[in-house]
Each structure stands twice: as C-alpha cells, then as structure tokens.
Amino acid sequence: xxxxxxxxxxxxxxxxxxxxxxxxxxxxxxxxxxxxxxxxxxxxxxxxxxxxxxxxxxxxxxxxxxxxxxxxxxxxxxxxxxxxxxxxxxxxxxxxxxxxxxxxxxxxxxxxxxx
Amino acid sequence: xxxxxxxxxxxxxxxxxxxxxxxxxxxxxxxxxxxxxxxxxxxxxxxxxxxxxxxxxxxxxxxxxxxxxxxxxxxxxxxxxxxxxxxxxxxxxxxxxxxxxxxxxxxxxxxxxxxxxxxxxxxxxxxxxxxxxxxxxxxxxxxxxxxxxxxxxxxxxxxxxxxxxxxxxxxxxxxxxxxxxxxxxxxxxxxxxxxxxxxxxxxxxxxxxxxxxxxxxxxxxxxxxxxxxxxxxxxxxxxxxxxxxxxxxxxxxxxxxxxxxxxxxxxxxxxxxxxxxxxxxxxxxxxxxxxxxxxxxxxxxxxxxxxxxxxxxxxxxxxxxxxxxxxxxxxxxxxxxxxxxxxxxxxxxxxxxxxxxxxxxxxxxxxxxxxxxxxxxxxxxxxxxxxxxxxxxxxxxxxxxxxxxxxxxxxxxxxxxxxxxxxxxxxxxxxxxxxxxxxxxxxxxxxxxxxxxxxxxxxxxxxxxxxxxxxxxxxxxxxxxxxxxxxxxxxxxxxxxxxxxxxxxxxxxxxxxxxxxxxxxxxxxxxxxxxxxxxxxxxxxxxxxxxxxxxxxxxxxxxxxxxxxxxxxxxxxxxxxxxxxxxxxxx
Amino acid sequence: xxxxxxxxxxxxxxxxxxxxxxxxxxxxxxxxxxxxxxxxxxxxxxxxxxxxxxxxxxxxxxxxxxxxxxxxxxxxxxxxxxxxxxxxxxxxxxxxxxxxxxxxxxxxxxxxxxxxxxxxxxxxxxxxxxxxxxxxxxxxxxxxxxxxxxxxxxxxxxxxxxxxxxxxxxxxxxxxxxxxxxxxxxxxxxxxxxxxxxxxxxxxxxxxxxxxxxxxxxxxxxxxxxxxxxx
Numbered sequence: 015x016x017x018x019x020x021x022x023x024x025x026x027x028x029x030x031x032x033x034x035x036x037x038x039x040x041x042x043x044x045x046x047x048x049x050x051x052x053x054x055x056x057x058x059x060x061x062x063x064x065x066x067x068x069x070x071x072x073x074x075x076x077x078x079x080x081x082x083x084x085x086x087x088x089x090x091x092x093x094x095x096x097x098x099x100x101x102x103x104x105x106x107x108x109x110x111x112x113x114x115x116x117x118x119x120x121x122x123x124x125x126x127x128x129x
Numbered sequence: 130x131x132x133x134x135x136x137x138x139x140x141x142x143x144x145x146x147x148x149x150x151x152x153x154x155x156x157x158x159x160x161x162x163x164x165x166x167x168x169x170x171x172x173x174x175x176x177x178x179x180x181x182x183x184x185x186x187x188x189x190x191x192x193x194x195x196x197x198x199x200x201x202x203x204x205x206x207x208x209x210x211x212x213x214x215x216x217x218x219x220x221x222x223x224x225x226x227x228x229x230x231x232x233x234x235x236x237x238x239x240x241x242x243x244x245x246x247x248x249x250x251x252x253x254x255x256x257x258x259x260x261x262x263x264x265x266x267x268x269x270x271x272x273x274x275x276x277x278x279x280x281x282x283x284x285x286x287x288x289x290x291x292x293x294x295x296x297x298x299x300x301x302x303x304x305x306x307x308x309x310x311x312x313x314x315x316x317x318x319x320x321x322x323x324x325x326x327x328x329x330x331x332x333x334x335x336x337x338x339x340x341x342x343x344x345x346x347x348x349x350x351x352x353x354x355x356x357x358x359x360x361x362x363x364x365x366x367x368x369x370x371x372x373x374x375x376x377x378x379x380x381x382x383x384x385x386x387x388x389x390x391x392x393x394x395x396x397x398x399x400x401x402x403x404x405x406x407x408x409x410x411x412x413x414x415x416x417x418x419x420x421x422x423x424x425x426x427x428x429x430x431x432x433x434x435x436x437x438x439x440x441x442x443x444x445x446x447x448x449x450x451x452x453x454x455x456x457x458x459x460x461x462x463x464x465x466x467x468x469x470x471x472x473x474x475x476x477x478x479x480x481x482x483x484x485x486x487x488x489x490x491x492x493x494x495x496x497x498x499x500x501x502x503x504x505x506x507x508x509x510x511x512x513x514x515x516x517x518x519x520x521x522x523x524x525x526x527x528x529x530x531x532x533x534x535x536x537x538x539x540x541x542x543x544x545x546x547x548x549x550x551x552x553x554x555x556x557x558x559x560x561x562x563x564x565x566x567x568x569x570x571x572x573x574x575x576x577x578x579x580x581x582x583x584x585x586x587x588x589x590x591x592x593x594x595x596x597x598x599x600x601x602x603x604x605x606x607x608x609x610x611x612x613x614x615x616x617x618x619x620x621x622x623x624x625x626x627x628x629x630x631x632x633x634x635x636x637x638x639x640x641x642x643x644x645x646x647x648x649x650x651x652x653x654x655x656x657x658x659x660x661x662x663x664x665x666x667x668x669x670x671x672x673x674x675x676x677x678x679x680x681x682x683x684x685x686x687x688x689x690x691x692x693x694x695x696x697x698x699x700x701x702x703x704x705x706x707x708x709x710x711x712x713x714x715x716x
Numbered sequence: 717x718x719x720x721x722x723x724x725x726x727x728x729x730x731x732x733x734x735x736x737x738x739x740x741x742x743x744x745x746x747x748x749x750x751x752x753x754x755x756x757x758x759x760x761x762x763x764x765x766x767x768x769x770x771x772x773x774x775x776x777x778x779x780x781x782x783x784x785x786x787x788x789x790x791x792x793x794x795x796x797x798x799x800x801x802x803x804x805x806x807x808x809x810x811x812x813x814x815x816x817x818x819x820x821x822x823x824x825x826x827x828x829x830x831x832x833x834x835x836x837x838x839x840x841x842x843x844x845x846x847x848x849x850x851x852x853x854x855x856x857x858x859x860x861x862x863x864x865x866x867x868x869x870x871x872x873x874x875x876x877x878x879x880x881x882x883x884x885x886x887x888x889x890x891x892x893x894x895x896x897x898x899x900x901x902x903x904x905x906x907x908x909x910x911x912x913x914x915x916x917x918x919x920x921x922x923x924x925x926x927x928x929x930x931x932x933x934x935x936x937x938x939x940x941x942x943x944x945x946x947x
Contacts, residue, residue, distance in 0.1 A: 026913030027942050096873040173773040230841040233831025235856045242843030281830040345768040381770045465789050586757040630761045634726045635811040638760035
C-alpha cells in the first residue's frame with residue numbers, strides 16, 4: 015500500500031471516482047449548453063442573463079466548475095508525478111495548480127453570485 | 130585463488146521445476162531453511178510445458194483405485210519399474226493431488242465441482258480391463274498451473290531462491306558425503322558455494338542430447354553430469370521415451386490428452402492404423418507402442434506429406450467447443466508451429482524424444498544410491514535426487530502419460546520429508562577439506578584458459594545428430610557401436626573445445642559450454658547402456674533382439690563414468706500388496 | 717535476413733550500441749528465436765534468454781521492431797527487415813537483450829499471488845463449480861514474460877509503485893477465485909493512488925500479450941469490486 019498525502023483524496027479509488035463523476039457532470043453540462051444554444055438560434059444577451067438568473071442553473075454551473083477543478087487536479091497530479099521528477103519542482107507545480115484552481119473557483123462564484 | 134561467496138543452508142535444492150519446488154516447499158513448511166538454486170527463473174523450468182495432466186486414482190469420473198493405477202504403471206514400465214516405488218507413488222497420488230488443489234492449482238472441474246479427469250494411454254480398470262479415466266487436468270496447461278502454484282506457495286512459505294545461478298558441481302566433505310554445491314551467479318559471473326547438510330538434485334531431463342526433442346533448451350542433464358563427475362552412477366539410461374505426437378519439424382509436444390479426449394492417428398491412406406497394432410486400446414496404447422507403430426507406418430511408406438515423414442493427428446471431430454475449452458493450448462501451438470487450426474485440419478506429428486526414464490538411482494525417500502564393492506546398494510550421505518533426473522524407478526522402461534507430474538510431487542515431497550526427519554533426528558555435520566572446491570573450480574578454469582579449438586556449437590550439433598541417428602526409436606548393434614565411437618571421439622574433442630567469450634557478466638556462452646559437458650556425459654551413458662541391453666523392452670527397441678528377455682534382462686543398467694557397466698536387481702516386492710509378475714504386454 | 721540488434725556488454729561498453737547482423741538462410745518456417753540462435757553460433761557473445769522455445773516459459777520477451785513479443789513464437793516471415801531487436805523497455809539492461817526483471821517480480825510478489833484460505837483443508841478437494849472455475853480462464857495462463865508491464869507507460873514512470881498489468885492480472889486471479897478468502901484484504905491492499913489506479917486504460921498490455929490475455933479488463937474488474945465494497 016502506497017500512502018500519498020499529495021493526492022486530493024486519500025485513496026486511488028476516491029480519485030478515480032472523482033474523475034468519473036466529475037466527467038459525467040461536465041458532459042451533462044456541456045450537452046445542456048449545446049442544447050440551449052441550438053434551441054435558441056437568435057440568442058440575445060438578455061436570454062443568456064435570464065438563464066443565469068435562475069438559481070438551479072447557477073448551482074449547476076458551480077457544480078460543473080467544481081467538477082472541472084476536481085477533474086483537472088486528479089489529471090494534473092497524475093501527469094506531474096509521471097513526468098516531473100525533482101521533488102521540489104513537482105511540489106511547486108502542484109501548489110501553483112492548486113492555487114490557480116482555488117482562484118478559478120472563487121472567481122466563478124464571484125461571477126455567478128456577485129454584482 | 131578465485132573468490133567464492135559462501136552461504137549456509139539446511140538444504141540446497143538444485144533445480145526449480147515441479148520436483149525441486151515441491152521438495153523446497155515441504156522443507157520450508159517444516160521450518161527448515163531451504164535454498165533453491167535454478168539457472169532460470171523458477172516458472173521458466175520445463176515443468177511449465179507439461180500439458181495433459183497428473184494421474185491419480187481419484188475416481189471422480191468412474192470407479193477407480195490406486196492398486197489398478199499401480200498395475201498399469203508396472204505393466205507400462207514393461208516390468209522394469211521397481212514395484213515398491215510404484216506402490217509408494219500410486220498410494221500417495223490422491224493425497225498429493227488434493228494438496229495441490231488446496232495450494233490453489235486451478236484444476237478444470239466436473240459439473241459436481243470435483244477435479245476434472247480425462248483418459249490417458251495405458252490406463253485400465255480392474256487390472257487390465259476397460260479404459261480408466263484417471264488423469265487430473267487444468268485444461269491442457271496442467272504443468273504450467275502446477276509449476277506456478279508451487280512457486281507461489283514457496284513465496285508464501287519463504288523459501289530462499291538463488292535465481293539464475295548455474296550449478297557447477299557437487300562439493301564433497303572429508304568423508305565423501307555431499308556438502309553442497311558450487312554455483313555461478315550468471316548475472317555477475319561470481320562464484321558461490323552453497324553449503325548444506327542435504328543436497329537435492331532436481332535438475333530435470335536431458336532430451337537435448339537428441340536432434341529432435343520436445344524438451345526445452347535448458348534440459349541438459351546438469352544433475353546427471355554432476356553426479357557422474359562426483360563418481361556416482363546413473364541407471365537405465367538406455368530408456369528414452371519418444372512421445373508419439375511431437376509436431377513434425379518443430380518438435381513441440383502435443384499432449385496425449387488429445388487422444389484421451391477422442392483424437393486419433395491417421396496414415397496417408399486415411400487409415401486409423403492403431404487399430405491394427407493395439408486392437409483394444411487403439412490410440413491410447415502405451416506411448417512406446419504407439420510411437421513404434423507410427424515409426425513402422427512411416428518406414429513402410431504410409432507416412433503423410435510430400436516426404437512421407439509424418440502421420441496425422443485428427444481431432445476436428447471433437448468439435449470447436451471441446452477443443453477450445455479442453456485443449457486451448459494445443460490449438461495455439463498447432464496454429465503457431467504447424468499452421469493448422471485443429472478445429473479444421475489434422476496436426477502433422479512424429480515420434481519425438483521426450484522423457485528420460487533413467488537417472489540417478491534413488492530409494493523411495495529420494496536418497497541417492499551408489500554401489501558397494503559387492504554390488505549392493507549404498508546410500509550416498511547428504512544427497513537426494515527427485516523428478517526426471519532421478520530413477521527411483523517408477524517408470525522402468527516406459528513411462529505412462531500423466532505419471533511424470535505425479536513422480537515430481539510425490540518424490541519431491543518424500544525427499545522433503547526425509548530431509549526434515551533426518552535433520553531433526555540426527556546430528557549432521559559436513560566437515561570440509563581445504564581443497565573441497567578444487568574439482569569444481571578446475572572445471573571452470575579449463576574453459577577460462579582455453580585459447581583455441583573447436584566451437585561448442587559444432588560439437589553439440591554433431592552429438593545431437595549422432596544420438597538421433599544411432600540411438601533413437603529403433604536400435605541395432607552395429608549402428609550403436611559406431612555411435613559409441615563417435616560419441617567418445619566427441620567427448621575427446623569437447624575436452625579441447627574453445628570458449629571465445631571469457632566475459633563474466635551474463636555469459637551464456639560459458640553456460641552452454643558447461644551444459645554441453647553434461648549432455649555429453651548423458652549421451653555416452655545412454656548409448657553405452659543401450660548397446661549393452663540385448664533385448665527389446667519398453668522404449669528400448671532392438672531390431673536385432675526384438676523380444677523381451679525376462680530371464681536375463683529384468684535388471685537395471687548401472688553406469689559409472691569410465692567404468693564397465695554394472696547391473697542392479699529390479700525390486701519385485703511391493704510394500705504391502707502382492708507383486709505383479711511379468712506378463713506378455715498387449716494393449 | 718538483416719538484423720539490427722541492441723548490444724551492451726557492461727564489462728566493455730560505455731554505452732549501448734546497435735549492431736548489424738546478416739543471416740544467409742531462407743526464413744521458411746523459422747521463428748525469430750531460431751534466427752537468434754544461428755546468430756549466436758556465429759557470435760557467441762550475443763546474449764538473450766530462452767528456455768522452452770514454444771511460448772510457455774516466458775523467457776525470451778524482447779522488443780521486436782518496436783513491439784514487445786516472444787522471439788520463439790514470432791515467425792521470421794512476419795517481420796519487416798532489418799529486424800530491430802531491443803531489450804524490453806523500461807527495465808535496467810544487464811547485457812544485450814537481457815534485462816533485470818527484479819522490479820517486475822517484486823510487483824508480482826506484492827500481489828500476494830497465492831491462495832489464502834484459513835479453513836482446515838478437507839480430506840479431498842475443495843469443490844468449485846465449472847462456472848467459478850471459468851472465471852480464472854484468461855488469468856492463470858500468464859507466463860510472466862513481462863511483455864505487458866514493460867509496454868506500459870505507467871509502469872515505465874512508476875515501476876516501484878504501480879504494480880503493472882502482469883501483477884494486477886495475478887491479483888485479480890486470486891480475488892476472483894471462489895476458494896480464496898482474503899478478497900477484502902487484497903482489495904484493501906490496492907486502495908492507494910498508485911498500485912492499481914495508475915492504469916489509465918491505454919491497453920498496450922492487451923495489444924502485446926503473447927498469450928492473448930486481457931489485463932486491462934482484470935484491472936477494470938478490480939476497480940469495480942472496490943467500488944462495490946466501499947459503497
């Protein structure tokens with residue numbers, strides 16, 4: 015058994031599950047948006063604003079952003095452990111990615127619920 | 130002075146096939162510290178190639194008992210097998226097979242969940258009655274399943290492995306007892322002396338003395354070479370089994386299980402010719418009988434193919450389902466090596482050197498036997514031999530299919546038990562003289578100092594051709610006498626052969642040179658023993674002496690290097706049951 | 717026949733090199749291993765492993781024209797010339813085509829590849845239905861040649877932590893054996909982020925397995941079982 019504190023989740027199973035569940039959420043979100051765009055060929059900014067004014071869609075969007083962050087983290091963590099061999103460089107890279115993801119999530123919240 | 134790394138173990142086992150691993154397992158489970166020395170990673174040993182199964186009278190398919198199995202084995206051996214050893218093996222067969230199952234061996238199963246069994250050649254019910262169904266199988270990969278299971282079990286038990294170490298020679302203590310083995314670590318070329326209180330030879334066969342053989346490239350009779358160099362005998366070396374169904378050209382084995390499942394042989398006229406040679410058992414007659422019949426068909430012009438040099442093994446009538454579930458490995462081999470999918474086409478086959486019934490003589494505990502001045506048996510202290518390299522003798526002049534895997538585990542276990550008992554009850558010491566390692570070191574030094582001469586490869590090819598032409602299925606006086614001269618000339622040439630590559634790290638050229646010395650010793654023992662046996666018995670067929678001669682020849686041939694042949698009586702006294710007296714052998 | 721073969725002798729060479737060889741014989745039914753043995757007869761320093769020469773012992777795994785396989789079951793007629801031979805990728809080279817497989821074996825041992833059943837053994841066999849036995853088909857046949865694990869990038873990058881397809885195939889072989897009682901512990905042993913989960917399903921292992929086995933499927937089954945147990 016290999017312990018790894020750097021993994022977002024403690025176990026490989028959770029990482030794996032996060033990646034699969036988040037992928038499903040992202041796929042649903044993408045399909046929804048595509049459908050919305052296809053059904054509204056003459057989309058105006060107001061329609062767009064209307065969509066985002068609805069609470070459930072803000073939640074759906076937030077969930078998708080969180081999924082994107084989780085999904086990205088698991089993938090990037092895997093790639094970095096494969097290819098970045100110096101420990102300090104890998105850690106630096108991972109910290110930067112985590113900070114970026116946190117900022118992106120906060121930013122998304124700000125966009126969705128801010129003024 | 131060459132540096133030699135020393136190790137000390139309770140027991141050292143040379144060879145990691147089925148017999149060696151079973152012996153090691155027995156000792157490790159008993160709390161001893163055994164070391165297994167193998168020139169290849171354990172699962173690369175030749176046991177892995179065994180296909181059809183392991184025989185034991187479990188009676189899962191039809192009523193059966195070990196006594197019938199014993200009768201078949203004695204008869205199969207053409208009455209050259211030792212009946213005490215045969216009783217021991219058949220009596221313990223069920224136990225060792227159940228043990229293997231408990232170890233995890235993935236046997237095929239019957240609908241009721243019991244171990245699957247199939248009919249094999251030479252098996253009968255009720256002492257020569259109907260065909261029995263006695264061979265336990267894991268599809269057609271029983272040897273693979275058995276070897277892997279035993280290796281896995283040894284990992285669990287904590288056996289020490291010296292993997293890719295080539296055993297060079299046995300080391301004797303001051304009293305002439307065996308005190309371990311000198312080995313080369315192939316990866317580095319470093320020398321290791323593995324000292325032990327019990328040494329077990331489990332080095333397998335030597336089919337590579339023949340040009341055409343089902344044997345792996347590693348089957349070079351290393352244990353026999355070591356025993357002979359240590360002044361110990363080998364027994365019944367004239368008895369070489371030619372398996373009826375080796376794939377023509379490639380030499381790759383096709384299990385007897387194919388015929389057990391219902392396949393049969395055809396000549397060029399499409400005739401099922403075994404009906405003529407063995408009206409009752411037909412294609413499931415004993416291997417020597419079938420191989421000889423095939424050789425006669427081919428010799429008399431009824432062989433198949435443009436050169437008329439093989440016969441056909443037909444099994445397409447079994448149907449795709451049976452072939453895929455029971456014989457998947459055979460199908461793979463036939464497609465790869467004969468370009469024939471047996472679901473559609475028959476497989477071209479030819480009798481191919483397969484198994485060495487002879488070997489280092491032992492008792493039922495695996496203890497190696499030599500002879501005293503009066504010709505009586507003398508136990509060699511500290512040395513055991515098990516498996517194909519040993520001659521206990523359960524196979525006599527002809528081994529029955531499915532009995533070799535059984536031999537490995539029964540006597541591997543027996544030797545393990547005996548070593549355990551001996552070390553627990555006796556105070557065993559093996560005091561070494563200062564020059565104990567010298568003979569082994571000299572052997573290596575000779576190759577290291579070679580400065581010119583013939584290639585090992587050329588001598589090896591010539592030896593294999595000679596044995597194939599002069600000492601195979603049918604044998605005659607004149608040809609064998611010539612053969613002996615040729616082999617002796619080759620022995621002399623080998624003494625002056627040259628090793629060009631003197632490097633240390635992973636030098637396989639050196640390994641092959643040392644192996645050839647072992648092969649040559651086996652070849653000489655075989656052809657000399659064969660020339661001397663003036664009768665036909667089991668696998669030994671003399672054109673000039675076509676009959677079995679029970680009056681003079683129910684005896685084991687005993688060969689010591691550089692000495693006239695000696696003989697030893699066959700044990701006709703089973704442990705508990707009545708003996709089986711020699712009878713005419715028909716199938 | 718033309719060959720270009722990876723050569724490295726630790727006692728003489730600073731670095732590996734490729735050496736060209738020629739063989740003046742008809743390919744016919746010859747397998748690559750037959751050709752290698754003919755080459756070795758000419759140049760006895762050429763080094764490779766071999767044993768059964770029929771594809772069941774797993775000794776002669778090597779990289780043949782860029783693809784891992786067994787020399788003894790690869791027909792010469794199927795190969796583009798010059799035949800480029802290299803050792804199995806990703807493992808330390810000992811000499812020429814011989815690699816140090818200790819890491820591979822260590823992972824195999826980590827799978828605890830032996831039946832664990834603490835109940836007293838019955839006097840005869842433990843029963844197993846043909847259906848339960850069939851679950852072991854496609855798993856127990858592995859010959860440990862290493863072709864799969866050494867074609868797997870996840871194993872190249874993390875040979876010490878990712879067990880690799882061969883070891884995982886064995887892990888599953890015992891997990892799914894109806895006679896084995898250590899399923900829970902076996903699954904628990906594999907929970908970490910590396911042992912199993914470094915498999916990204918690229919299926920190189922399936923593509924190269926000379927026995928036609930499917931480690932990726934076994935790995936997927938392990939993950940599914942874990943999910944079922946922990947949910």
